[in-house]
Amino acid sequence: MSSFASLLLRVSHRPLITAWVLFFTFAAVAALMLQLVVLPFWFPALHAGDGLLVGGDWVGFHRIGAALSEKIRSQGWGAWELSPFGHPPAGMAAALYALTVPKPYVLIPLNAALHATAGVVLMQIARLLTGDIRSAVFAALPFVLFPSAMAWYAQVQKDGFYFAGAFLCLYGWIVLARLTTWRGGVRTAVAGLFWVSVGLALMGSVRIYAFQLMQGIAVLFASGLTALFVVRGVKRLLPAKKCALAVFTLCLIPLVLKFAPTETRGSTEVPVGDAAAAGLSWHGADFARDKWQPTAGLPRFIENSFLRIAVLRNGYFVTPGYDGSGSMIDRDVELLSVKDFLTYMPRALQLGLFAPLPSDWVRPAQSSGGGIMRRMAGVEMLVVYVALAFLPYALWRWRRRVEVWLIASFASIFLLLYSYATPNIGSLYRLRYGFLMLLVTLGVAAAFTALRDFRNSPLHSPPKGQLP
Numbered sequence: 001m002s003s004f005a006s007l008l009l010r011v012s013h014r015p016l017i018t019a020w021v022l023f024f025t026f027a028a029v030a031a032l033m034l035q036l037v038v039l040p041f042w043f044p045a046l047h048a049g050d051g052l053l054v055g056g057d058w059v060g061f062h063r064i065g066a067a068l069s070e071k072i073r074s075q076g077w078g079a080w081e082l083s084p085f086g087h088p089p090a091g092m093a094a095a096l097y098a099l100t101v102p103k104p105y106v107l108i109p110l111n112a113a114l115h116a117t118a119g120v121v122l123m124q125i126a127r128l129l130t131g132d133i134r135s136a137v138f139a140a141l142p143f144v145l146f147p148s149a150m151a152w153y154a155q156v157q158k159d160g161f162y163f164a165g166a167f168l169c170l171y172g173w174i175v176l177a178r179l180t181t182w183r184g185g186v187r188t189a190v191a192g193l194f195w196v197s198v199g200l201a202l203m204g205s206v207r208i209y210a211f212q213l214m215q216g217i218a219v220l221f222a223s224g225l226t227a228l229f230v231v232r233g234v235k236r237l238l239p240a241k242k243c244a245l246a247v248f249t250l251c252l253i254p255l256v257l258k259f260a261p262t263e264t265r266g267s268t269e270v271p272v273g274d275a276a277a278a279g280l281s282w283h284g285a286d287f288a289r290d291k292w293q294p295t296a297g298l299p300r301f302i303e304n305s306f307l308r309i310a311v312l313r314n315g316y317f318v319t320p321g322y323d324g325s326g327s328m329i330d331r332d333v334e335l336l337s338v339k340d341f342l343t344y345m346p347r348a349l350q351l352g353l354f355a356p357l358p359s360d361w362v363r364p365a366q367s368s369g370g371g372i373m374r375r376m377a378g379v380e381m382l383v384v385y386v387a388l389a390f391l392p393y394a395l396w397r398w399r400r401r402v403e404v405w406l407i408a409s410f411a412s413i414f415l416l417l418y419s420y421a422t423p424n425i426g427s428l429y430r431l432r433y434g435f436l437m438l439l440v441t442l443g444v445a446a447a448f449t450a451l452r453d454f455r456n457s458p459l460h461s462p463p464k465g466q467l468p
Contacts, residue, residue: 015133016120023116023144031108031154046372051104051154058089058104058155065093065156066102073098088206089158104156111153114160114202119144121167122437125174126445128403135448142387142444143437146380151430158206163434165202169214170410170438172196176250177225177402179232182242189249196253204260211260216305217413218254221406225250228402284311293337303338310335312421327426329355341420352415352432353388353439356381356425377429384436387443394446397453404442411438 035051048054052062064084071079072094080098082091093107100106119140127136143149152159175181175192182189203210226247233243291314292307313335316328329351335341361378398404414435422428 015137016124019123019137019140020116020120023119024112026144027112027115027153028108030150031112032105034150034154035105035108043372053151053155056151056155056157058151058157061087061090061093061156062104064090065097068094069097069102088161089156093156107156108154111157111160114164115144115149115153118160118164118167118434121164121171122441125167125171125403125407125438126441128174128178129398129401129442130445130449132448132452135445135452138448139441139444142380142383142440143434146383146433147376148380148429148433159430159433161202161206162210165199165204165210166414166434167438168195168199168202170199170407172199173221173410174403174406176246177221177228177406179237182238182246186245189246193249193253200257200260211257213414213417215254215257215260217410218257220409220413222250222254225402284308287311287314291334291336295338298338306335306338306341309341309417309421313423316423316427328424330423333423335420344420345416348416348419351425351428352419353436354381354385355428360425373426384440387440387447390443390446390450391439393450394442397446397449407438407442411435415439 039047039051039053046054048056048059050062052059064087068079068081068084068090077098080091080095082088084090084094092110093104096106096110097103122143123136123140126139127133130136130139151157172192172195175195176189180188181192200211200214203214229238229243229246229250232238233240238246288307288311292310294303317331317334330347333344333347335344356374356377358378358381361374361381363374394404395408415432418428418432418435422431
């Protein structure tokens with residue numbers, strides 16, 4: 001008994017490790033239940049075989065991975081590809097299938113580890129703001145527990161890598177932005193750079209366009225934080241040499257990212273290149289020539305950035321499988337100029353934050369099992385709405401903390417980008433999940449902080465000399 005008590009004591013002093021183990025265990029058990037019990041026996045209409053849900057990219061990824069694993073077994077590891085047909089999840093699956101058996105359940109430990117890592121990073125980000133481990137745990141729980149997350153940690157999908165990488169990148173930026181980082185030695189700053197690097201590697205390993213997105217965000221963050229450190233230096237909050245070192249380190253990130261690979265593969269990736277280049281995408285050159293309306297005086301690289309998003313959005317309208325989907329939204333809205341983007345921004349924010357709207361939760365679905373998915377999304381969105389109600393308080397309560405503005409801006413940029421580019425609620429729900437959860441985490445952390453502030457306020461505390 002004493003040894004068990006000693007173990008509990010050690011665990012209590014390592015909350016991040018404890019949380020990681022609990023999050024990992026939950027994800028692994030939930031994934032096994034979905035693949036081996038829920039789909040085959042409870043909801044066979046939703047079962048595509050091998051523990052996979054019908055109608056998702058994961059079915060194709062699994063088949064490609066299984067075929068490649070057989071090729072590896074017959075021809076050797078020289079036949080292995082990291083990204084067969086432009087699909088990294090299939091390549092990763094093939095490697096594990098070749099070492100074990102070609103079944104999706106062998107991917108569960110890897111996917112659960114990525115999910116647990118993302119949850120713990122979210123928890124640590126919330127902890128930096130609240131200083132309270134309990135509220136930080138609760139702030140991360142929606143991301144970890146929502147059933148829709150099983151679309152990647154219980155399937156063959158890339159989002160586990162992507163979200164874990166995005167959270168690590170953001171956490172690294174937060175570490176580099178904090179004044180306490182630079183008041184000490186360089187060890188913490190090096191750790192911040194390490195987290196940014198690991199995050200970029202994870203994001204880029206499954207979505208190469210992540211390097212493009214992070215290039216833009218790095219320029220914005222480095223510019224804003226450079227100004228902040230200049231102000232800190234003027235106010236003598238930090239010695240001039242340390243301010244200069246901080247600015248140099250922050251500006252180093254976008255410079256390094258400038259040399260990162262940005263060429264994309266396949267029609268599902270964000271296209272790159274010049275507006276008139278045939279390599280924009282399989283239909284991008286025609287769209288740029290026939291539909292896009294250039295903005296006079298706008299720098300070419302900015303124009304091309306908007307064009308790439310417009311091409312991807314248009315792809316949903318012309319790609320078989322999406323054009324007739326019941327979850328398509330705003331079919332009549334084409335973004336044909338930079339002005340159209342600005343006009344559509346309020347609607348994009350609404351979709352990014354609140355879709356699917358309550359009217360969609362009970363609307364009849366066209367696909368098998370779609371009704372279950374809609375109701376599940378409705379329950380999750382109720383939690384999201386409650387958490388987002390505390391977001392204004394979070395921004396006010398921590399308005400002097402650089403961390404909260406980095407979180408809010410990082411999440412908002414991705415939410416807007418995916419809302420512009422994805423006129424399909426099903427796809428948008430999955431792609432924006434991690435970034436919406438950043439705001440939900442802020443909201444939950446703010447709710448706990450508001451409760452704590454109220455309990456410590458004179459309104460709640462009885463006057464001295466009186467019993468509570």
